[in-house]
Amino acid sequence: MANFSFILGIIGNVISILMFAAPIKTFKRIMKKKSTEDFKGIPYITTLLSTCLWTFYGLLKPGGLLVVTVNGSGAILHIIYVTLFLIYAPEPLKIQSMKLVAIIDIAFLGAVIAITLVAVHGTTRLTLVGFLCAALNIGMYAAPLAATRTVIKMKSVEYMPFFLSFFQFLNGGVWTAYAVLVKDYFIGVPNGIGFILGAAQLILYFMYYKSSPTKSTEEKGSAHLMKREIQMKDVNGAHENENSRNLHKWKSLPKPSLVRQYSEKLVKTLSNTPSSLGSHNVHDIEKGLKEAH
Template sequence: MASLSFIIGIIGNVISILMFTSPIKTFKQVVKKKSTEDYKGLPYITTLLSTSLWTFYGLLKPGGLLVMTVNGAGAALHVVYVIIFLIYAPHNIKIKSVKLVAAVNVAFLGIVIIITLLALKGETRITLVGLLCAGLTIGMYVAPLSAMRTVIKTKSVKYMPFFLSFFQFLNGGVWSTYALLVKDYYIGVPNGIGFVLGSLQLILYVMYKNKSRPVESEDERKEKEGSAHLVKDGLQLQDLDEKTKNPITQNVMKTPSLGPLELEKFTQRDIETATRSNIGL
């Protein structure tokens, strides 16, 4: 049983690495376009915290080498992803994301490590960190629900990368199996949830892959709105120009300061003149 769990753990490591590297293509596009467009930073910030805590859990638990190594690699990759996101995110999102990273990936993680090492002993350490890891892994798997909502709303799978969903499905399934073999429920419960959510994402992908339509980014929407305003302003200027060419408008615009009675007679005379001109009199 021990050898089988080790083999499953190795397979889980390989799949986890593939899952952790799947956003590379996304971030290449972010760097190329110098914009995060409508991509969300929350899944990467959440995963960074989760992988960091799982690395700590693997250090604390006897026989946790497989858990420690794969999550250490995942944490390193997500540090890079988060940095790229912060560089290219819009200013308001960047400020919010920096605050979130400082709060959860620096302050919260640091407090957990200090309390665990200084105030707790033995199994209590593993229990506390295991519960936190399980909760955060559920958060990591639940975070893409916003992307699923976007897919349903826009009928486009652009912002739900296929390989991320696929490897979440595989990763959840393999690590759930590993957890059953070694009887580690801190690993089993969250990865079971991840397996279910990954399955739902793949179902959505199949449903909307062929129905996808181009989704405008925030920059593209602003550019179109600006063009619409320019066209509207141009039409207004053209309309004003046409009015200035109208003989009635020209005469009214050129009318000197007159009294009410004189102005009424003057305007009526111009209307009659313009009417004769238009019908060929």
């Protein structure tokens, strides 16, 4: 039984490290776009606190080597994640996240370690830290649920990474089985809850996965809109050119009012001025002008 629990612990270590490494893809995207977009910082801040406390718990617990190795690795990775999030977050979110890091990951963690080592003695240390770790582990598993509101609102799983939810589901299941074998309820209870929450996240993911726009669909849509816009510009440009030509042609024609004024003046002048043309010629001029109209 002891050998089987050790094997489960090794499997749990591998799955936990894969779970802790799952956000690497997310942070590659953040670094590429130089923006945290709609990603939430809470999961990484709370997980950093959880992994640090579990490392401390493993150091206090006899035979807690497997707990130390996996959570120590997770703590290092989450220090990197939180740092990158603070670098690329917009100013209001950056200030809010820095306050959370200062309160949760520095002040609270430091206070717990100091009080445990100075004011608490014997097995009470392990019990106190165990309760805190269990509560924070539940918070770590529940933290990605903060993205579910965005998922339901946008009907898209773009901002809820699949592998993070998937490995949380596996991690919770394996560590629950390990805890049952070694009779450690501080590990078993939070991981059992994490197993259930991970399953809920996966169900939500598959509910909205098909309705999420893929990259190729977005690119095709953008290209179609651009092509349509160019075609509309060409059509509008052709109409504008045709209209401008017609307008210019119309402007180049003599205005009827001016022709009429000059014709009336010319007829009046010819009729009042004696000349060798005679009345017959004047009548011919009037007739020609009327035809010109």
